Amino acid sequence: MSTDEKKTLLETAETSNFQASLSGQRPRPAYKLYPARFVILAVLALLNTSNGMLWITFAAIAPSVKSFYSLDSDLLVNLLSLIFFVVCIPGGFVGAWVLDTWGLRTGLLVGAWLNGVGAIVRYFSAFGHHYYSVLMTGQILCAAAQPFILFAPTKLTALWFGETERATANMVASIANPVGIAIATAVSPHLSSPSRMDVLWVYAIPAGAGVIMTTIVFCIWGSKPKTPPSTSASDEKTSFWKGLRQFWKFKWYVMLMIGWGFGVGLFNALQTFIEQLVCTRGYSEGFAGLCGALLILFGIPGALIAGIIVDHTRKYKEIMKVSYVFATGALIWFTAAIRYENEEVQIAAAMSVFGFFALAMLPVSMELSVECTFPHMSEATAAGLLWTMGQIMGIILVFIGQVPGLVTQLNQIHAPNNTCSSKPNPTISTTTRMTPTPSTAQDTVSDMINYSWMLCGITAFLAIGTILFFWPHYRRIEREYEVSVMTNESSEGVDDTVN
Incomplete structure (x- = not known):
């Protein structure tokens, strides 16, 4: 805040509180819910x-x-x-x-x-x-x-x-x-x-x-x-077009956008490919649906707890980093478990933990988008760019899931217990559930374990980067604290003058 802005704010507060004090009233509250x-x-x-x-x-x-x-x-x-x-x-x-x-x-x-x-x-x-x-x-x-x-x-x-x-x-x-x-x-x-x-x-x-x-x-x-x-x-916010032109100047916001964008893309990719990830080891369509449901079911309390904590502690980056670490660990756990048969409990538990910590980052990231850019970007612009990056990354990761090098074609001999469709859809699937059909030795199914390991690697890389290099300044909180201190000081000055 500039010196002139501080002076104007202080004069306004002093005038309002002084007039209220002369009339025998307590200073009027500046804000209202x-x-x-x-x-x-x-x-x-x-x-x-x-x-x-x-x-x-x-x-x-x-x-x-x-x-x-x-x-x-x-x-x-x-x-x-x-x-x-x-x-x-x-x-x-x-x-x-x-x-x-x-x-x-x-x-x-x-x-x-x-x-x-x-x-x-x-x-x-x-x-x-x-x-x-x-x-x-x-x-x-x-x-x-x-x-x-x-x-x-x-x-x-x-x-x-x-x-x-x-x-x-x-x-x-x-x-x-x-x-x-x-x-x-x-x-x-x-x-x-x-x-x-x-x-x-x-x-x-x-x-x-x-x-x-x-x-x-x-x-x-x-x-x-x-x-x-x-x-x-x-406070007055910067216009949409001006904020859009200068978002890249805020390095913490750019880092948040990259991490958040990949996180949303990863979430969409898991929802898209969950059945194909587990069917080659004999896990049923119903179990794949359960995993997708657990992802969201446990994510709701995760988001609720994270929102309450940051509201009362302002520990945005701390919650963000802890959530990223545990979500990464859960994704690695999930990928390791789907390599084997009869590991339903481990897979379900891994997806539940992943959902809890992944969705915990939702309210934290949305609020951080404003904290990192205030007042140079309006709230919808700051949050909107994060969501748009997430949609772009979702499309990219789903398309990558079709790359032959990351998806191995297995025949019935190498995947005897698979529950996949005998004619896997080569196009993009958004959580499409296909009815399993009998397979023969000549039929092939898509094994996406390499794709899942790739997602783990990228997630781990971003988690390490977040822990080491993400130290944002809370611009909005700093502004509110500064005004609060100045208002309190002005009120004390008015009391001394009247007494």
């Missing part, structure tokens, strides 16, 4: 849950989707999920720009309506001749909604929540997306068959509720409260 913040948080959590459900709707029911829409390629089914990765990259810049330029209210209204309309369009694809093109149109609209919804938690917590609430609130809003993914993965197989697609109208219900609740909430409240909850919430 509104109960409405919890309502807006609940609405955003609903939107994130719904969007996660719409994204992964068809991943676990690929055979039914192919039959219902008369498709002749697995790739067409996979594109229904992959389109979210593709749209989020250019759409991420639009979403961050709208949130930071036009405000939280406009951004969430746009996101909610895109999400709701997309869900309805998807539903209409089930009428008549079951039009795949209509289904894809609806899916694209839902994908376009994702940046507006996914980038909003950091913006919401900065504008509405107090200094000791932000990480926990961010966790609640952000973790709702993987919760939606877990719900859809578990429920979709029970709501579909080759002759019916009940998932379309069932998943449209929370999307429609999100539209209604978002519209009502923002007819009552605006993008931000009348009185800010903290010093940082009242």
Whole structure:
């Protein structure tokens, strides 16, 4: 803070407190927390849950989707999920720009309506001749909604929540997306068959509720409260374009972006290839689904605990480093265990530990993105670039999973107990579950153990780099502490003058 800024702030505080003291009143509080913040948080959590459900709707029911829409390629089914990765990259810049330029209210209204309309369009694809093109149109609209919804938690917590609430609130809003993914993965197989697609109208219900609740909430409240909850919430932020041009100047943020981007890509890769990673050693499709569920199920308490800890201790980098180390160890444990048969307990435990510590980094990283760039980047821009990097890394890692050198083709002699499909899909799969078929000695299956070891190596390298070289400055916390000290000093000066 410059000398002139400090002088202006001090004069403002002194004038306000002096006038309050002369009138016999206590100095007026500079900041205020509104109960409405919890309502807006609940609405955003609903939107994130719904969007996660719409994204992964068809991943676990690929055979039914192919039959219902008369498709002749697995790739067409996979594109229904992959389109979210593709749209989020250019759409991420639009979403961050709208949130930071036009405000939280406009951004969430746009996101909610895109999400709701997309869900309805998807539903209409089930009428008549079951039009795949209509289904894809609806899916694209839902994908376009994702940046507006996914980038909003950091913006919401900065504008509405107090200094000791932000990480926990961010966790609640952000973790709702993987919760939606877990719900859809578990429920979709029970709501579909080759002759019916009940998932379309069932998943449209929370999307429609999100539209209604978002519209009502923002007819009552605006993008931000009348009185800010903290010093940082009242500060002017840099414009979207200026922040975008200078993000590379903040080395701690760049390091965070690289680590976070790979982490999101790794999470998506594991969700994508979990069945192929375990099926060559005889682990069933159901067990692969259980591993994917454990990843998220144990990640929820991990994120909750991490959010509460950093809210009360400000130990952002410490929690980040500890989580990175244990997540890396769990990934190595998982890779070592899947080399052998009948190790269900070890594999499930490794995935649970990985999920706990991997998702613990979610609220910490989102808050760190602001701490590393404040006030030179707005909240949605800082968080949005992290998510966009994660989507890019997800696409890259999924494509790398198709490289022949990292994927070994084994025949029935070398993998006699495999439960994989005898004709593995050479295209990208987003958690597609294929029905195992009998194998012969001439059939081959993909062994991805080398790919998993590659992921372990990169994760370990980034973990070591984070431990040794990641020592960020908390710009927002330093600003709030500085203003707090100056305000206290000004209040003491006023008391001395009056007495």
